[in-house]
Amino acid sequence: MVIKTQHKPRQKDYSFDLQKVFNSIVSVQSNIPGDAFTAPVLGTERGGNGIVIKDNGIVLTIGYLVTEAETIWLTDHTGAAVQGHVLGYDQESGLGLIQALGKLNAEVVPIGRSSSLKEADKVVVAGFGGHKNSVSAEVIAVREFAGYWEYLLDEAIFTSPAHPNWGGTGLIGGDGELLGVGSLFIQHETVGDEIVDGNMVVPIDLLAPIIDDLLTMGKPNKKARPWLGLFGAESEGAVVVAALTEGGPAHEADVEVGDIVRAVAGNEIGSLADFFRNIWSIGPAGVEVPLLIERQGEVVEIYISSVARSDMLKGPRLH
Numbered sequence: 001m002v003i004k005t006q007h008k009p010r011q012k013d014y015s016f017d018l019q020k021v022f023n024s025i026v027s028v029q030s031n032i033p034g035d036a037f038t039a040p041v042l043g044t045e046r047g048g049n050g051i052v053i054k055d056n057g058i059v060l061t062i063g064y065l066v067t068e069a070e071t072i073w074l075t076d077h078t079g080a081a082v083q084g085h086v087l088g089y090d091q092e093s094g095l096g097l098i099q100a101l102g103k104l105n106a107e108v109v110p111i112g113r114s115s116s117l118k119e120a121d122k123v124v125v126a127g128f129g130g131h132k133n134s135v136s137a138e139v140i141a142v143r144e145f146a147g148y149w150e151y152l153l154d155e156a157i158f159t160s161p162a163h164p165n166w167g168g169t170g171l172i173g174g175d176g177e178l179l180g181v182g183s184l185f186i187q188h189e190t191v192g193d194e195i196v197d198g199n200m201v202v203p204i205d206l207l208a209p210i211i212d213d214l215l216t217m218g219k220p221n222k223k224a225r226p227w228l229g230l231f232g233a234e235s236e237g238a239v240v241v242a243a244l245t246e247g248g249p250a251h252e253a254d255v256e257v258g259d260i261v262r263a264v265a266g267n268e269i270g271s272l273a274d275f276f277r278n279i280w281s282i283g284p285a286g287v288e289v290p291l292l293i294e295r296q297g298e299v300v301e302i303y304i305s306s307v308a309r310s311d312m313l314k315g316p317r318l319h
Contacts, residue, residue, distance in 0.1 A: 007161050009124045009136045016176025022130040024052045024109040027075040028065050028084070028098065028168055036068040037312045048167030049128045050074065050098060051178060055108050057100030058215075061168035062183050062202065063089040066096050068314040074098065077130065078105045088214030091224065091309055093206040094151065094183060097214050109170060112177025114203035117142060117157060124172040125163040125182060125199060135163045137198075140188055145200055146272035147184075148231045148242065150279075150309070153202065158188050160198035171201045180204050219310065223284035226306030230255060237270045238262070248312075253304040256295065263292035279306075 011018050028050040032039055042064055050061035059074060066072060072084035082102030089096045117123075117139055125135040137159040145156035157180050163169050169182030180201035188198050213221045229248020232239045241259040244251040263269060264278035279289055285308035293300050 007135050007137070008131055009134055013122075013136070014124070014176070015174070016172075018124070018131070020107045021109060021124065021126050021170070021172050021176060022134065023077045023105075023107040025077070025126050025128045025130075025170055026050045026052060026059060026104065026106060027128040028059070028061050028072065029075070030066050030069040030072045032068050033070050033314065036314050038064070038067050042067070046167075048165065049126075049169050049182070051126075051168070051170040051181070052104060052106040052108050053111060053178070057102075057104050058087070059084065059098040059100060059104075060178075060181060060207070061096050061098060062181050063091075063094050063096030065167055066098060072098060074100050074104065075128070076104045076106045077128075080105055086218075088218040090206075090210050090214060090220055092220070093153075093210070094202055095181060095207055095210075095214075097211075109172070109178045110176065111204055111207070112173055112175060112179050114155075114157065114171075114179045114205045117173065117179060117203075122174060123159060123179070125159060125166070125201075126170040126172050127163055127165050127182075133165065134169075135161060137161060137163075140190065140196065140198060144273055146276065148233060148272065150225075150227055150230070150276060152273055152276045153206075155203055155205075157201040157203055158186065158198055159201060160188065160196045162186075162197040162199050166199045169199075171204075178204055224308035224310060225280045226282065226285045226287050226289060227309035227312075228279065228289060228304055228306055232261065232272050232275055234272055239269055239272060239275045249304050249306055253302050255291070255293065255302060255304070258295070260294040261291055262294050262299065265290050266292075285309075285311075 050059040084098040087097040121139045127133040141158040166182040171180035184200040228250045229245030230250040231243040233242040239261045
């Protein structure tokens with residue numbers, strides 16, 4: 001999909017070399033086994049973008065593109081393709097690292113500080129394909145984001161207009177530095193109740209504390225959070241069970257779609273963020289999570305034996 005002309009970045013509007021930024025973006029194409037845990041939701045063929053962050057072929061992307069990947073191909077700005085290998089994936093931030101197994105003809109984008117971003121800042125959302133597949137955008141918010149799949153960011157970055165192929169795009173600030181990685185398409189409500197199309201971007205500041213662990217161990221060197229396999233939705237100040245992972249901990253504990261979660265370990269909750277934080281505060285993966293559930297007017301307590309989500313996933317294929 002080619003982006004409309006009015007949203008294409010123009011070199012005259014920026015002090016840094018746009019072409020160098022574009023040359024740091026690669027295409028990421030991955031194939032996932034049909035029996036993979038994430039295949040039913042994310043598919044077996046995934047495509048998006050990645051950003052070269054080290055001159056030895058280390059590519060940063062959004063992790064869902066490469067989770068459980070059997071094969072990965074990277075294409076640079078010259079059209080040359082090389083195979084890649086998943087180095088690491090962080091469940092908490094959603095960031096993933098790929099090692100190119102051949103030489104990429106690519107620039108290395110410098111990493112900045114996403115904490116410097118504020119509302120109304122001008123940015124570039126850079127995708128593979130250069131000028132025609134990148135967006136001149138604006139930061140419309142920096143705020144908390146809770147995803148129904150047991151995911152929470154304290155300071156997610158929201159930009160508009162939307163990039164049509166957002167996964168793994170590079171958010172580039174006014175100094176030409178990488179400030180985030182594109183994750184989602186969103187519709188954001190602005191002042192005056194106007195709805196605008198945009199993207200949710202994972203802030204780059206989440207990478208620094210974990211990158212060494214991802215490079216050496218494939219994951220952060222800490223105990224995993226408890227995972228329930230429960231997809232929640234906010235409704236009138238409550239969290240409602242919208243779906244369950246078949247065979248997951250919540251499903252096995254007889255939680256039902258439509259249940260209203262009133263409390264976690266005795267703490268009342270009114271939002272997805274409250275729900276997640278209270279679960280994660282109990283202890284690491286494996287801990288028993290007590291939920292107070294309202295079902296058809298009756299209140300029951302259910303105990304769920306949590307697991308680490310990573311234990312449900314296929315490991316990366318070795319080369």
